[in-house]
Amino acid sequence: MTPKDEQELAQYVKDAGANGRKLRIRGGGTRLALGNAVSYDDMVSMDGFSGVSLYEPGALTLVAGAGTPLREITETLRKSGQQLPFEPMDHCALLSSTGEPTIGGVVACNISGPRRIQAGACRDSLIGVRFVNGQGDVIKNGGRVMKNVTGYDLVKLMAGSFGSLGILTEVAFKVLPIPETQTTITLHEVDLDVAVQAMSSALGSPFDVTGAAHLPALENTPSKTLLRIEGFAKSVKYRADKLAAKLSRFGEVSQSYDDHDIWTDIQNVTRLSGTIDAIWRVSVKPSDAPQFCETLAKNCPNAAVQLDWGGGLIWARVPNDFDLRQCLNVAGHATLIRGDGFAAFQPQPSVLAKVEQNLRQKFDPVGILNTGIMG
Amino acid sequence: MEMPIPSEMVLSRKSDIVARLRAVLSDDAIISEPSQTQAYECDALTAYRCAPMAVVLPRNTQQVSDVLRICFELNVPVVPRGSGTSLAGGALPTADSVVLGVARMNGVLETNYDDRYIRVQSGRTNLSVTGAVEQNDFFYAPDPSSQLACAIAGNVAMNSGGAHCLKYGVTTNNLLGVTMVMMNGEIVEIGGAHLDAAGLDLLGVICGSEGQLGVVTEATLRILHKPEGARPVLIGFDSNEVAGACVSDIIKAGVLPVAIEFMDRPCIEAVEDFAKAGYPDAEAVLIIEVEGSEAEIAEQLEKITAIAKQHNPIELRESKSSEESAAIWAGRKAAFGAMGRISDYMCLDGTIPVSELPLVLRRIGELSKQYGLKVANVFHAGDGNMHPLILFNANKPGDLELCESMGAEILKLCVEVGGCLTGEHGVGVEKRDLMMTQYNAADIETQLHVKDVFDPAWLLNAAKVFPLSTTKSRRAS
Numbered sequence: 001m002t003p004k005d006e007q008e009l010a011q012y013v014k015d016a017g018a019n020g021r022k023l024r025i026r027g028g029g030t031r032l033a034l035g036n037a038v039s040y041d042d043m044v045s046m047d048g049f050s051g052v053s054l055y056e057p058g059a060l061t062l063v064a065g066a067g068t069p070l071r072e073i074t075e076t077l078r079k080s081g082q083q084l085p086f087e088p089m090d091h092c093a094l095l096s097s098t099g100e101p102t103i104g105g106v107v108a109c110n111i112s113g114p115r116r117i118q119a120g121a122c123r124d125s126l127i128g129v130r131f132v133n134g135q136g137d138v139i140k141n142g143g144r145v146m147k148n149v150t151g152y153d154l155v156k157l158m159a160g161s162f163g164s165l166g167i168l169t170e171v172a173f174k175v176l177p178i179p180e181t182q183t184t185i186t187l188h189e190v191d192l193d194v195a196v197q198a199m200s201s202a203l204g205s206p207f208d209v210t211g212a213a214h215l216p217a218l219e220n221t222p223s224k225t226l227l228r229i230e231g232f233a234k235s236v237k238y239r240a241d242k243l244a245a246k247l248s249r250f251g252e253v254s255q256s257y258d259d260h261d262i263w264t265d266i267q268n269v270t271r272l273s274g275t276i277d278a279i280w281r282v283s284v285k286p287s288d289a290p291q292f293c294e295t296l297a298k299n300c301p302n303a304a305v306q307l308d309w310g311g312g313l314i315w316a317r318v319p320n321d322f323d324l325r326q327c328l329n330v331a332g333h334a335t336l337i338r339g340d341g342f343a344a345f346q347p348q349p350s351v352l353a354k355v356e357q358n359l360r361q362k363f364d365p366v367g368i369l370n371t372g373i374m375g
Numbered sequence: 376m377e378m379p380i381p382s383e384m385v386l387s388r389k390s391d392i393v394a395r396l397r398a399v400l401s402d403d404a405i406i407s408e409p410s411q412t413q414a415y416e417c418d419a420l421t422a423y424r425c426a427p428m429a430v431v432l433p434r435n436t437q438q439v440s441d442v443l444r445i446c447f448e449l450n451v452p453v454v455p456r457g458s459g460t461s462l463a464g465g466a467l468p469t470a471d472s473v474v475l476g477v478a479r480m481n482g483v484l485e486t487n488y489d490d491r492y493i494r495v496q497s498g499r500t501n502l503s504v505t506g507a508v509e510q511n512d513f514f515y516a517p518d519p520s521s522q523l524a525c526a527i528a529g530n531v532a533m534n535s536g537g538a539h540c541l542k543y544g545v546t547t548n549n550l551l552g553v554t555m556v557m558m559n560g561e562i563v564e565i566g567g568a569h570l571d572a573a574g575l576d577l578l579g580v581i582c583g584s585e586g587q588l589g590v591v592t593e594a595t596l597r598i599l600h601k602p603e604g605a606r607p608v609l610i611g612f613d614s615n616e617v618a619g620a621c622v623s624d625i626i627k628a629g630v631l632p633v634a635i636e637f638m639d640r641p642c643i644e645a646v647e648d649f650a651k652a653g654y655p656d657a658e659a660v661l662i663i664e665v666e667g668s669e670a671e672i673a674e675q676l677e678k679i680t681a682i683a684k685q686h687n688p689i690e691l692r693e694s695k696s697s698e699e700s701a702a703i704w705a706g707r708k709a710a711f712g713a714m715g716r717i718s719d720y721m722c723l724d725g726t727i728p729v730s731e732l733p734l735v736l737r738r739i740g741e742l743s744k745q746y747g748l749k750v751a752n753v754f755h756a757g758d759g760n761m762h763p764l765i766l767f768n769a770n771k772p773g774d775l776e777l778c779e780s781m782g783a784e785i786l787k788l789c790v791e792v793g794g795c796l797t798g799e800h801g802v803g804v805e806k807r808d809l810m811m812t813q814y815n816a817a818d819i820e821t822q823l824h825v826k827d828v829f830d831p832a833w834l835l836n837a838a839k840v841f842p843l844s845t846t847k848s849r850r851a852s
Contacts, residue, residue, distance in 0.1 A: 058623030059729040059759065081629050116570070123576060124548045137817045145726040147545065147760040147798035149534045149583050150806075150813055151840060152822045156547065156579020165575075177629035200489040206512075206600045232678075235671040285568040287489045312490075312570045333573035346573045351563050355828055356575050362824035374574065 134364025
């Protein structure tokens with residue numbers, strides 16, 4: 001089913017509810033593997049909700065249908081020298097999926113990339129949503145202005161709710177200028193704990209670092225710790241030089257200019273994508289990353305990892321039957337991104353689990369929207 | 376303004392309720408004498424006052440939990456209160472309520488510079504969060520004008536902004552986690568020092584929920600290293616339209632200043648009388664601040680002044696020293712005080728798309744003539760967050776009501792052009808009855824569902840945010 005507008009979608013959802021038919025929501029189809037398995041009767045395609053409906057470069061705002069290909073939004077923004085600040089990753093390599101990612105999918109899964117450490121996640125740039133709830137009501141929240149505290153912030157709630165609270169039809173963003181230039185500072189061949197210290201030192205500096213990742217040695221490639229500085233040319237040079245000097249105490253440092261490919265690889269976790277092993281995404285306090293990684297290495301000698309967000313985001317590749325959560329001995333949580341041996345999301349404490357369950361029940365009383373995707 | 380009729384059931388049991396609360400608190404942490412509860416009769420929206428039945432001032436999360444559990448069991452309404460600086464009446468009590476003030480919970484629990492966060496009790500003031508980390512050259516970014524007095528609890532409840540949020544975001548973008556007590560006394564941890572919480576983004580919906588979903592007792596906040604320096608430039612224009620176009624052009628050019636403040640003629644004149652900041656005789660003044668090292672500041676200001684010059688400014692004053700920077704900001708920072716000196720005023724904070732600025736300012740001017748009330752405009756232009764100050768005389772019968780009607784017209788206009796009722800102050804009681812201009816019944820119902828989940832008995836700050844008619848059946852049950 002491909003509804004052409006909100007009215008048709010709303011009626012369709014109402015009918016589905018009346019007939020007890022469960023729905024699976026589909027954007028570009030590149031991230032269908034995220035979350036737990038969904039039991040459904042009908043697939044709803046969001047292809048009918050495509051197109052940028054408003055873009056005001058002078059107000060840094062863009063509004064688009066949820067089914068709009070991400071590529072179209074990126075191109076529209078690029079023409080005016082702007083971009084989505086949160087650098088959403090593309091899951092195609094990691095999930096071996098094909099198709100055009102849509103902006104609705106990005107929002108539903110709250111997808112962000114390396115710049116999240118400085119510019120915030122998808123949910124931080126999202127300023128408005130329209131959606132159809134499980135009863136077929138069309139609901140709006142937020143709007144097209146970047147400061148808005150009118151009523152509850154359901155915009156945040158919808159971001160990352162994996163279609164379990166409603167079917168997004170329209171999304172609005174605060175956007176930012178594309179930096180004129182960028183420099184990558186590489187710290188060569190340091191151990192993971194030193195890398196995290198170096199990244200903390202960089203992120204705690206006044207030099208406005210927009211990316212901080214560590215790629216441990218893998219096969220024949222030595223380890224690299226990467227820090228990104230972006231902005232106007234003179235400013236970038238000044239800050240990069242200062243930062244390189246600051247980091248030299250941790251090891252050998254080099255600089256490269258406009259090395260976008262390496263950040264795209266980090267964004268898309270390309271280096272871990274090549275096998276059929278499970279992929280986990282672990283969120284911890286950066287300074288806890290070394291302890292967790294050490295425990296993981298002890299328990300799973302074949303594990304391969306990549307650190308982003310200064311160490312706060314750990315991507316780990318482990319065998320399918322390995323329960324990574326057993327190694328999570330620090331505060332944080334782990335999400336299974338690829339593989340089906342375990343629940344996709346970390347179980348919540350019982351009070352919060354109950355709150356989440358009750359919210360789902362209110363938004364989707366019959367339980368027909370992406371049923372079971374979040375557990 | 377209408378408030379719910381106090382429950383006789385609750386009022387008749389006052390001595391029993393107070394005794395139960397006294398059993399879990401120290402003697403100096405509960406106030407129930409009417410002569411003393413009066414001190415809590417209003418917040419910064421002083422037009423509306425109502426003393427609560429009792430006030431409790433707990434010292435820690437466990438005491439907050441004890442208080443809420445008792446109120447839950449006895450079906451007593453609770454009004455949470457930070458420092459009482461809400462401009463929207465967010466902490467206005469009802470006569471049958473217990474005000475739960477967090478002011479005594481003001482400690483720093485943890486600072487961590489490696490992971491760049493601070494954990495504080497929620498009664499700590501905004502400015503003293505920065506105060507706790509500035510010896511290490513760090514700061515907490517959201518900077519509401521009331522930052523000297525306002526509490527983090529209130530900042531979280533209202534999702535407060537400030538002048539510098541164009542670059543650093545508002546509270547929700549700088550909040551990593553909270554300890555919150557649910558109305559039934561259960562204590563929950565949401566988020567933490569790691570960047571993303573698991574599951575649904577409950578933190579996102581709690582921030583800005585105006586104390587209706589739970590009482591936040593502790594907060595983990597992101598801290599940042601201070602920039603090496605900052606410098607403002609002041610630019611005067613002979614029309615609001617041109618000033619607005621200049622803002623838009625600067626943003627389109629890829630420059631992202633930390634602040635772009637806009638003042639119109641009535642505001643400039645009042646400020647000049649009061650603060651003698653030396654502002655030009657202009658229709659509109661922009662203060663634009665950029666940050667970084669000397670070289671970076673110079674680079675950004677060069678771009679900004681080049682754009683400004685295309686708009687024929689009547690004055691362009693780049694600060695050359697910290698004294699000159701202070702002078703440029705002095706007027707802006709004194710704006711509210713300057714207005715308060717000449718008149719009573721009501722401050723609105725609707726947000727509009729930046730492109731609608733000239734139209735909205737023109738319409739506000741027309742409304743000002745129509746109502747016979749003066750309006751001064753000072754606002755965060757980069758993000759369209761207006762702050763029209765409507766001047767009125769509180770001692771003149773009918774003037775407050777006239778001012779409120781005009782305020783409502785302005786806020787409806789903000790919504791009409793694609794904006795919203797409130798950008799950073801919150802809805803409270805002040806804008807409660809205008810909610811239906813921005814949201815329809817289904818939109819509101821969805822928000823009420825969220826409150827149903829967190830506070831099924833509708834005891835927490837229940838007379839706020841939504842029109843009373845939409846919440847009546849829930850509050851009654």
